[in-house]
Amino acid sequence: MRFLPRLIFSTALGIATFLSWRLLLWSPATGQRGDLAPREEEGFTLTLDTFLHIQQLRKKRLRAFCSQPGKVTTLPRSPGDRAWLLSSLRVSTKLDLLYCQVPLTGMEEWQQLLGKLEKENVTLPVPLPYPWHHRREMQLNKFNLTEIEAVLGSYTKVLFVRDPFHRLISTFMQGMGSSPSFSSFVQDVLDSGPHNASTAWKPLVSICQPCLVQYDYVVMFGFLRQELGYLLQRAGLPVDNLLPEFTDSQVQWTYGWLSEQMFSELSLQQKQQLSRFYRWDLAAFPFSSSFLSDLHSTPETW
Numbered sequence: 308m309r310f311l312p313r314l315i316f317s318t319a320l321g322i323a324t325f326l327s328w329r330l331l332l333w334s335p336a337t338g339q340r341g342d343l344a345p346r347e348e349e350g351f352t353l354t355l356d357t358f359l360h361i362q363q364l365r366k367k368r369l370r371a372f373c374s375q376p377g378k379v380t381t382l383p384r385s386p387g388d389r390a391w392l393l394s395s396l397r398v399s400t401k402l403d404l405l406y407c408q409v410p411l412t413g414m415e416e417w418q419q420l421l422g423k424l425e426k427e428n429v430t431l432p433v434p435l436p437y438p439w440h441h442r443r444e445m446q447l448n449k450f451n452l453t454e455i456e457a458v459l460g461s462y463t464k465v466l467f468v469r470d471p472f473h474r475l476i477s478t479f480m481q482g483m484g485s486s487p488s489f490s491s492f493v494q495d496v497l498d499s500g501p502h503n504a505s506t507a508w509k510p511l512v513s514i515c516q517p518c519l520v521q522y523d524y525v526v527m528f529g530f531l532r533q534e535l536g537y538l539l540q541r542a543g544l545p546v547d548n549l550l551p552e553f554t555d556s557q558v559q560w561t562y563g564w565l566s567e568q569m570f571s572e573l574s575l576q577q578k579q580q581l582s583r584f585y586r587w588d589l590a591a592f593p594f595s596s597s598f599l600s601d602l603h604s605t606p607e608t609w
Contacts, residue, residue, distance in 0.1 A: 312445050318402060355540075362525065364524060364593075366522070367593070369517055370590055372429060372518070372587070372591040373517070373518035373591075378518040382455065382519065386452075389461055392516060393446070393448040395407050395409065396403060396447035397445065398450075402421065402425070403463060404421070404461040404463050405458060405459070405463070405464045405465070405520075406466070407467065409469075411469065411478060412467040412479045412532045416551045416552075416553050417531075420535070420539075423549050424545070459520060459521070463523050464520055464523050465524045465526060465538065466520075466522040466526065467526050468526070468527055468588075469528035470594050470597045471511070471588050471598075472566055472569075472570070472581070473566065474508055475492075475496065475581075476569050477497060478492075478507045483505070486513070488578065490574075493581065494577065496508055496581075496584070497581065510585055511586055511592065517591060526538065526584070528555050528559060529559030530556065531555050531556075536550060567598070570598045582599045582600075585599055
């Protein structure tokens with residue numbers, strides 16, 4: 308019986324997803340979005356110029372965040388510290404790509420796409436002058452310091468981001484944790500603290516180190532297909548017939564409804580503590596439509 312609430316939420320999510328498809332067929336969404344992202348659910352077709360403009364805005368916001376004191380901007384000299392800091396960064400030496408592996412942000416489809424590209428006879432427009440043998444994607448912290456610096460300075464670097472509250476809901480729905488209710492799950496997350504947090508819900512800034520790694524692209528969950536298409540095109544990689552079926556735009560629409568239900572389960576104290584827990588993500592990335600954003604403190608408290 309302890310998992311009955313989760314079963315009910317899973318059923319509700321399935322029903323909501325079905326209804327979202329029906330609504331998408333009949334009428335456009337009317338909600339306004341402040342995420343510096345195209346409105347795919349409204350039938351908006353992203354152009355290359357719009358994509359590049361959105362990227363400029365996202366990176367400008369990130370640079371403003373990183374200009375504040377207390378951010379990690381240099382590689383540690385200690386191999387142990389460096390290995391811990393870069394533990395979630397993955398590279399493909401064949402495709403000259405680096406990305407941060409964060410659960411529940413579109414990783415499955417992305418890695419599926421990379422697997423297809425790895426099998427292709429890809430010739431990059433400007434091959435990098437490094438003697439590494441082409442290998443399947445691997446952890447950046449397996450490289451030595453010289454190689455790490457070379458990768459960070461030359462590879463195309465991709466960061467996937469998602470509303471932190473949506474990440475929490477998705478983690479709970481997939482059973483990552485033993486809590487019988489969403490409220491108790493959130494309390495477990497808060498009690499564990501940021502240093503002991505699982506990568507499933509740990510703040511993106513702590514996982515991906517965006518002030519250390521100068522990401523070329525910040526890709527938002529909900530708009531993966533169009534954004535990744537232009538990203539790979541600009542990286543000189545083939546995209547025709549290789550992009551997998553992305554469901555993130557429908558999931559994003561559904562979570563907009565589900566978030567309200569789950570948010571209402573939380574106490575005011577839990578809501579405030581969650582906003583504090585994710586304060587750096589809310590400051591660094593365009594999550595103005597997140598339920599946590601209304602509780603987010605001003606930039607002076609970064």
